[in-house]
Amino acid sequence: MNDEIPGVTQSEAERLSLIRYQLIGIGDALTAPPPVNTLAINLMQDVVEATFAAVGDRVRASVPARADFDKLFDAVAAKVGGQDEIVGLRAAAMALNNARVGFKHHGNQVPDSTLRRHHDVTQTLVRELVTTGFGIDLESVSMLLFVQHPKVREFIETAESSHRVNDLSRALTYLRAAFNLTIDDYCDRKSVDGWRSVFDIEPSGASAQHSDGLGIGKLTNGLKEWMKALDERSRLAAIGVDLSRYAYFDAVAPTTIPMHHAGRGPYVRVRFEDVTDEHYRASHSFVVDTAVRLAATDYNLRTVRVNRRNPDGYDPEFRSEEYLEQGRRNAEFRKQREAVAETNID
Incomplete structure (x- = not known):
C-alpha cells in the first residue's frame, strides 16, 4: 500500500502512519480543560522519541542502548548531517523533555501557553525529522495502512x-x-x-x-x-x-x-x-x-x-450499467408516451 512512497518499506510506512496518529492524539488531548490537558506533554515526548527512533533506524545511527534523550537527539542529528532545521530545535526539544520529566516524576503541571509552545515544537521537529531522514513529507504517508477493507x-x-x-x-x-x-x-x-x-x-x-x-x-x-x-x-x-x-x-x-x-x-x-x-x-x-x-x-x-x-x-x-440502461429506456418510454399524448390532443 506504500507504492506511492519510493524507497520506504511497508514496515517503515506503518511506523510513520502511527506517528501521524500520535500527532492527532496530541491535538485531541490539548482540547481537554486544564489541568487535564497537561497529559498531552507525555504524548508529545513519546512521538518525538518515536520519530527519532524511526529515523535513527533508517539512517543506521549509533545510539547506545537505553540512551537518554539528549544522547538520542545528538546521535540521530549527527547521522543526518547536523541539519540546522533539527539542531536548531535542540534547546526547545530539551525543554519539552524536561517538562515531561517534571510532570511524570514530580507532578508539575504545565501551563496552557507552555503546552501550546511545546506542541508547536513537536509538530515542527517531527516533520523535519521525517523529511530529513526519509526524504518525504509526513503528510504523504497514508493513515489508512491499517484499514483492511x-x-x-x-x-x-x-x-x-x-x-x-x-x-x-x-x-x-x-x-x-x-x-x-x-x-x-x-x-x-x-x-x-x-x-x-x-x-x-x-x-x-x-x-x-x-x-x-x-x-x-x-x-x-x-x-x-x-x-x-x-x-x-x-x-x-x-x-x-x-x-x-x-x-x-x-x-x-x-x-x-x-x-x-x-x-x-x-x-x-x-x-x-x-x-x-x-x-x-x-x-x-x-x-x-x-x-x-x-x-x-x-x-x-x-x-x-x-x-x-x-x-x-x-x-x-x-x-451499475444495467441500472443506467434501464433509466435510459424509461426516459425513452416516457418521451414516447408524451409524444403520443400530444398527438391525441391535436
Whole structure:
C-alpha cells in the first residue's frame, strides 16, 4: 500500500502512519480543560522519541542502548548531517523533555501557553525529522495502512479528496459510507445460521409492517423504530464502538438509506446543513479509528450472512450499467408516451 512512497518499506510506512496518529492524539488531548490537558506533554515526548527512533533506524545511527534523550537527539542529528532545521530545535526539544520529566516524576503541571509552545515544537521537529531522514513529507504517508477493507479505504480516500476541495457535505457522506460498510462487514461475517449476526438483538419479523384503523399501527411502527435504534446501538456497543463519538458523527454526517435496487447506491439525506472543517476532522478521526480498531480484533465465524449487501451498494454515487440502461429506456418510454399524448390532443 506504500507504492506511492519510493524507497520506504511497508514496515517503515506503518511506523510513520502511527506517528501521524500520535500527532492527532496530541491535538485531541490539548482540547481537554486544564489541568487535564497537561497529559498531552507525555504524548508529545513519546512521538518525538518515536520519530527519532524511526529515523535513527533508517539512517543506521549509533545510539547506545537505553540512551537518554539528549544522547538520542545528538546521535540521530549527527547521522543526518547536523541539519540546522533539527539542531536548531535542540534547546526547545530539551525543554519539552524536561517538562515531561517534571510532570511524570514530580507532578508539575504545565501551563496552557507552555503546552501550546511545546506542541508547536513537536509538530515542527517531527516533520523535519521525517523529511530529513526519509526524504518525504509526513503528510504523504497514508493513515489508512491499517484499514483492511479495500472499499472502506476507497471511501475514506474519496472523503479526503472531497475535503481538500472543501466539499464537506460529500466528504461526510463518504465517511458515512465507510462507517456503514465497516460495521456491516464486521457483523455480517459473524453469523451462525447465515441469516442473523451474533450481534443482532432485534426479534425476527420485527420489520413487518402493521396497520389498522384503531391507531395501533402507529404504536407498532413506533415500537419497531425504537427496537431498530436499540438494536443498532447495542450492536455498536457490543463490537466496541465509542458511542459518545458515534453520537456526534451521527448528528453531523448525512444519513444513507439502502435502495432495494441492487444496481445503485443508497439514497442520501442531509440533516445537518452547516457542516464545518471541525465536524469533518472529528468524523474522519472517528471513522478511521473505528476501522482500525475493528481490523485489529477481527475474526470469522462458521458462515456469513447470505443477504449481505455488495460493497458497491454503499457508494452513494454508484450506478451499475444495467441500472443506467434501464433509466435510459424509461426516459425513452416516457418521451414516447408524451409524444403520443400530444398527438391525441391535436
